[in-house]
Amino acid sequence: MTILLVDDNKVNLFVIEKILNSVGYNDSVSLTSAHELFDYLQIDAPNSSPKHVDLILLDIMMPEIDGIEACKILKANERYKDIPIIFVTALDDKNKLAEALDLGGIDYITKPIDKVELLARIRVALRLKAELDWHTQHEKKIQYELDLATNVQRSLLSPPLKDEKLQVEVSYLPSFNLAGDMYYWYKINDHRYAVILLDMMGHGISASLLCMFITSVLREAIKQIIDPVDVVKELNRYMAQLHNEKESIQYYFTAIYLVVDTEKRTIEYVNAGHPHGYVLLDETHIEPLNQGSCAIGFFEEIKVEKQIIHYEKEAQIVLFTDGLLEAIAPDESMSEVRIRNLSQQKWSDSQLLLDELLPKDKQSNQQDDMCLVLLNVQA
Missing domain, CATH: 3.60.40.10 (PPM-type phosphatase domain)
Structure with a gap:
């Protein structure tokens, strides 16, 4: 299970990573900018094999490309548009949070990080991802069977x-x-x-x-x-x-x-x-x-x-x-x-x-x- 942590503040990354490790989420990857996130996912290499990611914890306030813009880019990418994104923010700006959620974020958590709240929101997000993955595989199976039936009928x-x-x-x-x-x-x-x-x-x-x-x-x-x-x-x-x-x-x-x-x-x-x-x-x-x-x-x-x-x-x-x-x-x-x-x-x-x-x-x-x-x- 892979969780990406994206924050320009390394202390925040260290804290979140420790919380995740303490409950067995050991496959987290820490990244310090949206550029590192895009490089990790190989956004600019559409022919490469997509990376498997179950969840992204994404800071809103980052230099150059903030979390909202990064989310917008990910949701426009066919390979990664279904990865659930939880925004992490110190902002008390409801308009910004509304914009972030409208762009495709499924939830948010505010700083300073509360361990119980963070883990609860992660569990919900991972359950949603598991259900989405099941439906995606089920749809692929149905599409395969429909294509097969179409070929039989056309024959x-x-x-x-x-x-x-x-x-x-x-x-x-x-x-x-x-x-x-x-x-x-x-x-x-x-x-x-x-x-x-x-x-x-x-x-x-x-x-x-x-x-x-x-x-x-x-x-x-x-x-x-x-x-x-x-x-x-x-x-x-x-x-x-x-x-x-x-x-x-x-x-x-x-x-x-x-x-x-x-x-x-x-x-x-x-x-x-x-x-x-x-x-x-x-x-x-x-x-x-x-x-x-x-x-x-x-x-x-x-x-x-x-x-x-x-x-x-x-x-x-x-x-x-x-x-x-x-x-x-x-x-x-x-x-x-x-x-x-x-x-x-x-x-x-x-x-x-x-x-x-x-x-x-x-x-x-x-x-x-x-x-x-x-x-x-x-x-």
Whole structure:
């Protein structure tokens, strides 16, 4: 346990050090100025290993750099800002003491030093430091686990697809490291592709955990079942298993699941309570993807109907989550019109379309996850 004693008066340092040694605080370091303090901590060497310090007893009245200024410098330093500081002063100036405490000092003791009072205040400060260290380590552990979970979740996302007859691109903007939006595509055979975009209720940790769970179910369902109606029903069956009557939370998600057949030139889809996607057919006609079922997870049994769209030569499909609607305009109906109008144009890059929908400065720090998927299909 390291306690730094900073005072330009060596007699005061000697007295405090003796008091500390008498009760077993033997790792104190005496320093006679703020400059010595900064040298000891290597403030000007940010790449050096930080010194472990549990507490600083800091005199206010010192030449060149006083205790208040020294405290201000320490609190501005990321490596040492959490070290508790107790001011030691002979001042009877309440304004100065208030300034010292406002800058980050946790307590003060006046000269001449009273042994009982000094040790009591040190014990309190060290308890606070121990609690702060525990919380810091706990936060680091949580952050490590969140980063790991983020990497796992991102690894489940499909890479861009650039086959001869189908190209899929995505612009994915989570509001948090862990997100509630998920997309996945799978090549069934040489001419059939399954694509899904889903949006789990909420966002953050709980939504991302549900996303990862449902993605594992989804991957198997798409490979074995394929048909949009049966896949949506299977996902609903698994979501229903999560419902706990003792909890008021109803887990659900919205989704668009579609199967593109470049041989038959068809797009089979189910929209499960999701914002309308749009398909531009042969550069002449646009249709909303707005039919199918309610959101997945609301009821144990749901009625699902798929729709089949035909195209002659090519089709462009634009899918998105409601976070994008909310970011474009406060009125989501206006956002829908904006997306529909732009979906009538040909796009080769999802990011170009996103930039047209939403300025760059609004593409970050949004309250909800945003995802835009662009598919271009050729016969």
